Amino acid sequence: MTSKILHLIGGDADIGTSKTFWIGFVIAVILFALYPTQVSEFRASNVSYYLLNIPLALGMALLWGYCGVLSFGHVAYFGIAGYTYGIIAGNMAGNSFGPIAGVLGGLLASALVAGIFAYFVFYSRVREWIIPILTLVLTLLLETFLGQTAGYQWRVGSVLLGGYNGMTGIPAFQIGSFVFMGYSFYYFCMVIVLACYVGLRMLLNSKFGQVVTAIREDPLRTEIFGYDIRARQWLVFVLSALLAAISGLLYVQWGNYITPSQVGLLSAALPVIWAAVGGRTSLLAVLIATIVLNWVTFTLSSQGNQYAMVIIGAALVITMLFFPRGIVIMLAEWIGKVTNRKNSGAAT
Amino acid sequence: METDALALSLTYQFGTNAAFLFLAALGLIVILGMMNIINLAHGELMMMGAYVATITHNQLGLPFPLAVIVSFFAVAVFGAILELLIVRRFYGRELGALVVTWGISLILGQGTLLVFGPFMPAIKIPGGSYSYGGFSYSAYWLILIAISIALIAGLYWLYRYTNYGLQARATMQNAEMAKALGVPTNRVYLLTFSLGAGLAGLSGALLAPTSTIAPFMGQQFVAPAFITVVVGGAANVISGAVGSSVLLSAIKTPIGMAYGAFLGTVALLIASLIIIRIMPDGISAAIQKLMDRRRTRKTK
Amino acid sequence: MANQFALEARKVNKHFGGVVAANNVDLKIEPGELRCIIGPNGAGKSTLFSLLCGIQRVDSGEIFIQGHDVTHMQPFKRVRHGIGLTFQTNRAYQELSVKHNLLVPNPSFAISKETHQQGRERYMLALEEFGLDQNDDTPASEIPHHTLQWLEISMVLAGFPELVLIDEPTAGMSRDETDHTSMVLKKLNQSGLTIIVVEHDMHFVKNVAQKVTVLHQGRVFTEGSLDEVIANDEVKNIYLGHAH
Numbered sequence: 001m002t003s004k005i006l007h008l009i010g011g012d013a014d015i016g017t018s019k020t021f022w023i024g025f026v027i028a029v030i031l032f033a034l035y036p037t038q039v040s041e042f043r044a045s046n047v048s049y050y051l052l053n054i055p056l057a058l059g060m061a062l063l064w065g066y067c068g069v070l071s072f073g074h075v076a077y078f079g080i081a082g083y084t085y086g087i088i089a090g091n092m093a094g095n096s097f098g099p100i101a102g103v104l105g106g107l108l109a110s111a112l113v114a115g116i117f118a119y120f121v122f123y124s125r126v127r128e129w130i131i132p133i134l135t136l137v138l139t140l141l142l143e144t145f146l147g148q149t150a151g152y153q154w155r156v157g158s159v160l161l162g163g164y165n166g167m168t169g170i171p172a173f174q175i176g177s178f179v180f181m182g183y184s185f186y187y188f189c190m191v192i193v194l195a196c197y198v199g200l201r202m203l204l205n206s207k208f209g210q211v212v213t214a215i216r217e218d219p220l221r222t223e224i225f226g227y228d229i230r231a232r233q234w235l236v237f238v239l240s241a242l243l244a245a246i247s248g249l250l251y252v253q254w255g256n257y258i259t260p261s262q263v264g265l266l267s268a269a270l271p272v273i274w275a276a277v278g279g280r281t282s283l284l285a286v287l288i289a290t291i292v293l294n295w296v297t298f299t300l301s302s303q304g305n306q307y308a309m310v311i312i313g314a315a316l317v318i319t320m321l322f323f324p325r326g327i328v329i330m331l332a333e334w335i336g337k338v339t340n341r342k343n344s345g346a347a348t
Numbered sequence: 349m350e351t352d353a354l355a356l357s358l359t360y361q362f363g364t365n366a367a368f369l370f371l372a373a374l375g376l377i378v379i380l381g382m383m384n385i386i387n388l389a390h391g392e393l394m395m396m397g398a399y400v401a402t403i404t405h406n407q408l409g410l411p412f413p414l415a416v417i418v419s420f421f422a423v424a425v426f427g428a429i430l431e432l433l434i435v436r437r438f439y440g441r442e443l444g445a446l447v448v449t450w451g452i453s454l455i456l457g458q459g460t461l462l463v464f465g466p467f468m469p470a471i472k473i474p475g476g477s478y479s480y481g482g483f484s485y486s487a488y489w490l491i492l493i494a495i496s497i498a499l500i501a502g503l504y505w506l507y508r509y510t511n512y513g514l515q516a517r518a519t520m521q522n523a524e525m526a527k528a529l530g531v532p533t534n535r536v537y538l539l540t541f542s543l544g545a546g547l548a549g550l551s552g553a554l555l556a557p558t559s560t561i562a563p564f565m566g567q568q569f570v571a572p573a574f575i576t577v578v579v580g581g582a583a584n585v586i587s588g589a590v591g592s593s594v595l596l597s598a599i600k601t602p603i604g605m606a607y608g609a610f611l612g613t614v615a616l617l618i619a620s621l622i623i624i625r626i627m628p629d630g631i632s633a634a635i636q637k638l639m640d641r642r643r644t645r646k647t648k
Numbered sequence: 649m650a651n652q653f654a655l656e657a658r659k660v661n662k663h664f665g666g667v668v669a670a671n672n673v674d675l676k677i678e679p680g681e682l683r684c685i686i687g688p689n690g691a692g693k694s695t696l697f698s699l700l701c702g703i704q705r706v707d708s709g710e711i712f713i714q715g716h717d718v719t720h721m722q723p724f725k726r727v728r729h730g731i732g733l734t735f736q737t738n739r740a741y742q743e744l745s746v747k748h749n750l751l752v753p754n755p756s757f758a759i760s761k762e763t764h765q766q767g768r769e770r771y772m773l774a775l776e777e778f779g780l781d782q783n784d785d786t787p788a789s790e791i792p793h794h795t796l797q798w799l800e801i802s803m804v805l806a807g808f809p810e811l812v813l814i815d816e817p818t819a820g821m822s823r824d825e826t827d828h829t830s831m832v833l834k835k836l837n838q839s840g841l842t843i844i845v846v847e848h849d850m851h852f853v854k855n856v857a858q859k860v861t862v863l864h865q866g867r868v869f870t871e872g873s874l875d876e877v878i879a880n881d882e883v884k885n886i887y888l889g890h891a892h
Contacts, residue, residue: 137571313452316450
């Protein structure tokens with residue numbers, strides 16, 4: 001049983017299968033765990049922000065990289081979960097079960113919208129370009145809708161939707177009387193990111209994952225092996241929407257607010273960019289790119305640099321032109337080659 | 349009398365909605381139909397057209413019709429440069445093309461913000477307005493409806509009677525075969541992308557007086573444009589663009605009138621999901637199938 | 649159900665625009681048969697396979713697999729009645745390893761325990777005869793063309809089907825490789841597997857055929873033993889028609 005699980009985690013659905021890799025992986029996890037002991041709560045909180053975007057990015061890798069379906073609008077599920085959490089937890093303020101109810105409600109709402117949307121696009125067997133543009137339309141409409149919810153008439157219970165200024169005062173996550181903030185929120189994010197990564201690796205190494213990858217390579221060939229590819233694409237879409245929802249939930253718990261721009265065009269571009277620059281066919285590559293790119297954007301924009309989005313857009317164009325498989329993946333392969341050469345050199 | 353006025357007003361609303369959808373989607377559908385590429389920088393190309401028209405009209409004092417024509421050519425040239433430098437490398441990789449053009453759109457939007465600032469003085473809407481039976485009609489929108497019809501005729505002529513049209517249709521049917529027969533497919537793609545970009549610029553310029561001029565103004569066009577393209581499909585540019593904008597306007601007009609513009613657009617999205625469930629390849633493919641069937645029945 | 653065919657097509661019609669791809673095609677395949685379908689280019693051989701598997705829908709007519717009416721079924725449901733297909737142009741997953749390729753098909757779609765056992769034996773036989781290793785990490789894009797053809801046949805057998813449709817298995821193969829392919833297909837057939845092969849290569853057809861169906865312009869032109877078909881002057885006309 002244990003060996004089977006280890007086998008699922010360690011399989012070749014993602015880069016890094018060697019012993020050296022796993023040693024490095026454990027060291028990296030330990031370093032991340034030690035980081036908050038060395039820095040202020042404010043810095044740790046910034047890194048929490050990079051971490052909380054990772055589930056969304058991994059969802060993009062799952063959907064686009066492994067299943068071959070591109071979505072430009074997964075931030076819609078990020079936003080739906082965030083707003084739903086805000087409404088539920090906000091209305092249950094003071095009740096310690098409020099945040100948990102908010103999380104469940106947020107996940108459910110995102111899954112519901114994603115499920116209905118995915119039913120239409122996958123069961124219609126539409127051309128592959130239709131899905132990205134309809135997902136984009138959905139998120140743009142959501143932004144437009146949320147943007148015009150200013151004023152007192154747009155409230156759910158005691159919570160105001162807030163128009164372009166967004167929803168504020170969203171409660172932090174808590175279990176019992178323990179509230180996740182600052183350092184503890186950092187570890188909360190870290191555990192969730194780790195669980196998402198390991199869980200997805202297991203999923204993608206399983207039979208289900210192998211079939212999903214085969215659908216990406218050749219949908220018709222896979223269907224003629226007896227698989228209902230529509231059902232699998234549907235499931236992967238909903239799963240990736242849930243991952244986006246997890247990020248959305250963490251986001252509102254982190255900053256205690258959310259605005260419509262979180263589901264706008266610029267926000268929608270980011271997960272696609274993280275996945276493309278990292279290398280969408282590897283979970284780990286996307287994970288690394290998410291941390292690095294978030295750090296870059298944060299650093300640039302905190303210095304008041306107006307060129308942040310131009311640089312990010314240029315990074316996307318350059319990646320697509322010159323590193324179509326992703327920069328992190330290509331670096332990882334290069335490192336693999338160099339170390340292999342060294343090893344074989346030492347052996348002879 | 350009152351029902352007459354209402355019917356006339358509905359017809360006018362229907363016409364303006366259809367013209368808006370047609371203009372917003374035209375450049376996009378030309379590129380999609382010919383090259384199987386979705387140009388996600390479409391909204392920004394429209395924005396560019398609006399900027400060129402605004403600058404040449406407001407600041408250089410060019411008459412508005414001339415400014416619109418300048419916009420067409422300026423954005424067409426820009427489109428040709430994009431094709432040569434970037435888009436060319438993505439033929440046959442639909443999703444790659446989508447992503448790279450999205451990157452371009454980010455750069456264009458943000459770049460415009462940096463260069464020209466958050467907004468520009470608008471163009472005064474040309475022509476006055478008429479009123480009849482309590483409803484008012486803008487002369488400019490009536491002109492836009494007429495221009496849309498002229499564009500349809502122009503495109504039909506272009507595809508039907510020019511050398512480019514012949515080569516473009518051959519390339520669309522079977523690029524390999526066309527190439528083997530000596531059609532310069534690379535040049536056809538270049539011209540098509542440039543034409544699509546130019547049409548986006550033209551539409552942007554034409555719609556500029558009806559909108560605020562801002563770096564992200566393209567966003568208001570992309571949602572309706574994408575829906576129009578999804579419903580229209582890629583099988584035939586003209587029947588797709590026309591059929592889809594007419595059908596969608598027939599949905600949007602009553603809902604928009606009763607519940608407001610936003611719900612009108614939401615209705616468009618829902619309608620598009622239902623329409624692709626019935627005809628996954630869009631209206632143009634459905635029309636084509638119908639004509640095929642009629643033709644085979646005739647030969648029998 | 650008294651006389652249950654492995655596969656039966658009744659008056660199947662299909663046209664694309666003005667082109668008739670299938671014209672009242674009747675086809676009856678007995679269980680355990682190895683049938684060759686031949687015919688000139690554009691005779692509708694590959695379209696027939698598409699119609700049988702449901703990739704294309706028939707305009708009219710009926711299709712039965714193992715006695716089940718599958719005419720209105722989605723492709724993936726037909727496959728679960730024990731049918732497998734290799735495509736005319738090889739469609740092994742180029743970017744995936746040989747190992748991964750062989751893992752994709754699902755043996756649990758096999759229709760009974762008995763067929764499950766037989767299916768495993770046939771699959772093992774194919775792997776051994778074709779020299780394929782289930783744990784080979786080589787990407788499919790890096791193996792030779794003929795091995796790729798064998799890989800796709802093996803993949804189809806990994807789903808433990810009762811009936812396989814094989815479209816031009818020996819296209820681009822050398823004489824030796826063709827002979828080996830026909831030998832393996834005959835062995836598989838002897839184990840009870842029903843096989844329908846579309847093939848151009850008459851050498852291959854001579855090697856394996858029990859019964860041959862000639863398609864021409866979407867119609868079943870004639871059917872019979874290879875000798876009967878070859879002796880038919882009109883068949884010669886179809887094939888050599890250009891020479892007149």
